[in-house]
Amino acid sequence: MKKMLISSFDMEVGGVERSLLSMLGHFDYEAYEVDLHLHSHTGDLFADLPSKAKLLPELKAYKTFRKSIVQNIKDKQFPIVLARLLAKYRVAYCKSAESGYKQMQYMWRYTLPFLPAxxxxxxxxxSYLWPHDFVAEKVQAKIKIAWIHTDFSTIETDKVLDLKVWKQFNHIVAVSEECKQAxxxxxxxxxxxxxxxxNIRSPKLIENQANEPLESRMAKDNRFKIxxxxxxxxxKGIDRAVQAFKYLKAKGHSNIAWYVVGYGGDEEMLQSLIQENNLENDFLLVGKKMNPYPYIKAADLYVQPSRYEGKAVTICEAQILAKPVLITNYPTAVSQVKSYEDGVICEASIEGIASGIEEMLHNSGLRSQLTSKCKSINYHNEKELEKLYELMN
Known part of the structure; x- marks a missing residue:
């Protein structure tokens, strides 16, 4: 039996974490003895980890990445605090909206000397989640594999630093062909x-969880629900979604509501944007949900307004639940949807999102066609794991 390690950050609610759970749930534990390392033993999905994967003890030094600099000062993690301040300083003048990627790189690079192996x-x-420095530098293994979940052509990283890490891996795994090419x-x-x-999918589990009760506000909402x-x-482009929704309301589409399930750093900004445009009763941020599937099942339309994706787990989950899907034309969009077959790809702009939704609103025949196509597709893909087993052997 081969001994293997899988490493990730934590089990907060997110697409990467759900895909990790699916992979662990379908793994061949007869052939592999699996250790699971999480930097932080936290997150709403933590309790769903399968018992067959042995969870390694939490290492205090790695938990610091989820704590603020102030909290790390209180915990007397002074070398790590210094490393994080240095990373923050290095990207202080970066104007990119996604400069956090570079900051994360530098934070890991400067912190590595103080982290245990x-x-x-x-x-x-x-290594299931970027940055991959932990497995690259602090783990001994005959074969090392790193995962890509995002479109690297759209994010700003330090390429020289990145290459030093990538070169320490035997294999790099992308979640789609378009993600690989990017x-x-x-x-x-x-x-x-x-x-x-x-990403490994579990259609039966998704369908079963979608049948759980829905919170009353949406259950009683008779409007067209996005x-x-x-x-x-x-x-993820939720700010563009708010602006597109404002445009639709201004055109007289009053009988629609948009529910966004999720959480993150932009929440305060988005709430302000919603209030500025008087959309509090129509564009609703419902927060983090352990089980988002009843919301998807109750939708008339699923929309992904992203600026970029690797391969969004949620889009396939909406298709599994036979929902008409509208996504923006980000660089890897064609890996997710065949436009006007199992979903629609719209222009990646505020106007494009609004126009795409308007088409769906007016064309119930198109929505029915997309639903029928999704129902005819077999979304089981457990055989994808065979590809991984080949790399490991």
Whole structure:
């Protein structure tokens, strides 16, 4: 039996964490003895971890990444505080909306000397969430595999620093072909070690959870209901959704409501934007939900207004629940939807989102067509794990 490690950050509610749960739920535990390392033993999905994967003890130094600098000062983690301040200073003049990626890189690089290594040696070590410095530098393994969940062509990273980490892995796994190609446009030298393994899906589990009770406000809402499940961040484009919704209301579409399930750093900004446009009763941030599927099931339309994605888990989940889906034309969109077959891809702008929704509102035949197509598709893809087993052997 091979000894393997899977490493990730925590189990907060998110697409990456749900895909990790699905992978762990379908793993071949007869062939692999699996250790799971989480930097922080936190998150609403933590209780859903399968018992067959052995959870390693939490290491105090790695938990610091989820704590504020002030809290780390109180905990007397002074070297780590200094490293984080240095990372913050280095990106202080960066004007990118996603400069947080670079800051995270520098934070890991400067903090590494103060972080403990794992003593156990493994046959295989998987780093499931970027940055991959922990598995690259602090884990001994014969084979190392790093996962890509995002579109690297759209985010700002330190390429030199990134390459130093990527080169320490035997294989790099992207969650879609488009995600892989976007990555290779940035790092063409890594083509020989980059491959695709799609997120593992559990349609029956999603369908069962979708049948759980829905909170009363949405259950009693008789309007045309749009639903989005996403982190409240720049990447997910919820700010554009608010503006598109304002445009639709101004055109006289009064009998619609938009429910956004999720949480994140942009919540305060989005609430202000909603209030400024007098949409408090129509564009609703319902917060973090352990089970978002009843919301998706109750939707008349699922919309993903993202600026970029790797391969959004939530889009496929909406398709599993046979919902008409509208997504923006971000660079990897064609890996998720065949436009006018199992969903619609609209222009990636406020006007494009509004126009796409308007088309869906007026064309019930199109919505029915998309629903029928999704019902005819078999979304089981457990065989994707065979690709991973091949890499590990």
């Amino acid at each position: 794992l003593k156990q040696e493994y046959d295989v070590a998987i 990555f290779l446009r940035k790092y063409p030298s890594l083509a020989d070690k980059t491959t695709v393994v799609e 639903v989005t499940v996403a982190r409240l961040s720049h990447a």
